[in-house]
Amino acid sequence: MSVMKSQDVVVLLKLVSLQQEEETGADGIRSHLGAEAPYSVRGLESQLGISKTEIGASFKRILSNGMAIKDRTTGRPKPNRRNLYDFIVHGLKFVFPASPGAMTRGLPTAFCAPMLKSALLSAGNYIYVWPDPGGRDIGQSVSPLFKSVPEAARNDVRLYEDLALVDAIRLGNQREAGLAKERLSKRLLGT
CATH class of the missing domain: 1.10.10 (Arc Repressor Mutant, subunit A)
Known part of the structure; x- marks a missing residue:
């Protein structure tokens, strides 16, 4: 194995x-x-x-x-x-733990991603982003699972949402992670 x-x-x-x-x-x-x-x-x-x-x-x-x-x-x-x-x-x-880093320009992830942002209201002012020079948003950097994730996410909306949910689980508190788990269950398992 x-x-x-x-x-x-x-x-x-x-x-x-x-x-x-x-x-x-x-x-x-x-x-x-x-x-x-x-x-x-x-x-x-x-x-x-x-x-x-x-x-x-x-x-x-x-x-x-x-x-x-x-x-x-x-x-x-x-x-x-x-x-x-x-x-x-x-x-x-x-x-594969994730921890927020320095402020940078990038592509929003976790519950800051465009398709998830309305799902949960955040009390914080900062968003999480995958570092990406072509990104329009500025937020706390989060290392993606692989360096090419921002490019792959731009090319596939479904993949982007799944990866954003994964980051919500990696980064989120209990409430955020719980909501991400529910959404991921619907997407992967249909339940």
Whole structure:
């Protein structure tokens, strides 16, 4: 069994996002890929900004540790959504902790992300951001799970929301983390 790396969570969440797009019949995943298959190592590299070598290694890790299984018909990794949810909710903040850093320009995350900001009113003046020179917002920096997360999030709204919920669990107090867990459960498990 291989030890999880933070980019494995990003890859798994992207695979879930691709599955959700297939389930809803959305065809936006091919629009920015051209002829690349979205589930291919090359397709995931262009969508996530993670090298083909790292994506291949991630596939091996997630298959060996039960976070995904190989689909019998397509041969591609299929995330085990229950295991992914349990890991995010119960282990992620201990394995890949997050702590707010210096003020910087970036892309909002946690409950400061645009699609989540109305879900919870914050008493603080500061927002959390993933450092990103192209970002328009200024807030406390939070290291993303992988350095290319801001770019990947800009390209996929579903992935952005999932990663923001993950950060809400990593950073939030009990109330914020609880709400993030509920939303993530609906998104990953349908409950």
